[in-house]
């Protein structure tokens with residue numbers, strides 16, 4: 361008999377993980393306190409856009425392996441709990457662990473006997489210890505086997521990353537519990553092999569290397585202690601954010617000197633010690649992870665009395681990019697102060713606009729008195745919570761381009777990269793500011 365799974369938090373991580381685990385044959389309860397999200401999932405859909413996810417959710421609901429609910433009763437019969445709730449940043453940059461401890465509280469009050477408690481959310485190093493202590497103080501009869509299993513999925517290729525994960529980090533103290541968690545992902549891996557041979561292309565739509573399913577399962581499984589696993593996750597994100605900020609810093613040097621930054625990083629990235637990934641300058645990083653993971657690690661380090669200057673500078677460099685692009689727009693501002701913005705999500709392949717630099721740019725330009733027309737293939741609904749009626753929402757990117765003197769590419773969606781510039785009526789268009797370096801200058805100017 362397979363273990364009974366409960367996933368708490370039906371967001372980007374939890375819904376994707378639960379749908380995949382349910383597809384691999386596990387009875388998977390999915391709990392969220394947000395009734396709206398649970399109602400949508402019950403109807404066999406995802407409440408956000410992610411390639412291939414709707415199909416997985418539907419098959420989970422149809423097979424009755426995926427059981428969405430707002431009730432916590434299933435904790436009574438749960439063998440393995442995956443905690444996937446949010447860990448947003450507080451105003452001072454530190455991680456807000458309120459949701460994390462709400463889950464711990466439910467476990468302490470509802471679960472009985474023994475439970476394997478897996479933390480998938482990104483938490484500061486040391487959190488696992490605190491959770492174990494907290495639960496023990498509320499329910500000393502409950503045996504909690506705590507495992508840190510940080511999630512590495514990227515929005516935009518979340519399903520792909522969950523199925524074809526390139527590493528599985530399992531941090532714990534109890535070898536049996538760690539093996540049971542490993543078994544769940546081994547089953548996912550086995551299911552993925554069959555599924556891969558079925559060739560469902562849409563799951564890999566936005567994956568950067570869809571043909572590469574990586575190392576064999578055993579070689580990509582890393583078993584370490586809880587604290588190391590906690591630190592692996594935030595270190596990975598902080599380093600990637602650092603790379604982007606560094607690329608942006610160099611891009612400013614290139615701008616002032618006539619160097620072509622794309623050519624520079626193409627050459628720099630050929631050095632295998634460095635590699636090309638994440639050396640893409642542009643409007644900067646955003647989303648639900650990088651900003652809070654960088655500030656959370658900075659804060660955690662400072663609380664330990666350490667100097668976290670490098671990460672602070674990366675954050676500042678990132679923040680400066682929206683101003684840098686806004687100043688460019690202002691410097692070429694047409695008399696009518698109208699501007700078209702292509703892209704609102706924080707990156708392509710997702711409808712997520714949390715801490716999106718594109719949204720920050722729109723807000724900045726609105727503040728400066730611009731009339732802003734926006735386009736995005738997926739993010740209008742979520743962007744409306746941020747921008748309301750302050751902008752014009754245009755479904756057709758071509759109309760945005762043709763009806764403005766200035767257009768900014770703020771998110772590198774494929775549809776913008778694939779624009780056939782030879783078919784654009786240029787009677788109005790004067791400037792295309794490609795803030796993602798995703799189009800070919802020659803094509804745009806032709």
Ligand SMILES: NC(=O)c1ccc[n+]([C@@H]2O[C@H](COP(=O)([O-])OP(=O)(O)OC[C@H]3O[C@@H](n4cnc5c(N)ncnc54)[C@H](O)[C@@H]3O)[C@@H](O)[C@H]2O)c1
Pocket residue numbers: 368369370371372373374391392393394397444445446447459462463480481482483511512513514515648649
């Ligand atoms: N989004 C990503 O790309 C990504 C990638 C890797 C890791 N992570 C980490 O995973 C965690 C979750 O991120 P996310 O993007 O899925 O967040 P999210 O905000 O999309 O989802 C979190 C969900 O938890 C629910 N929730 C909050 N408190 C709850 C409670 N007490 N009981 C039940 N449900 C509750 C919320 O309603 C929400 O639906 C975070 O720690 C994040 O840093 C995210």
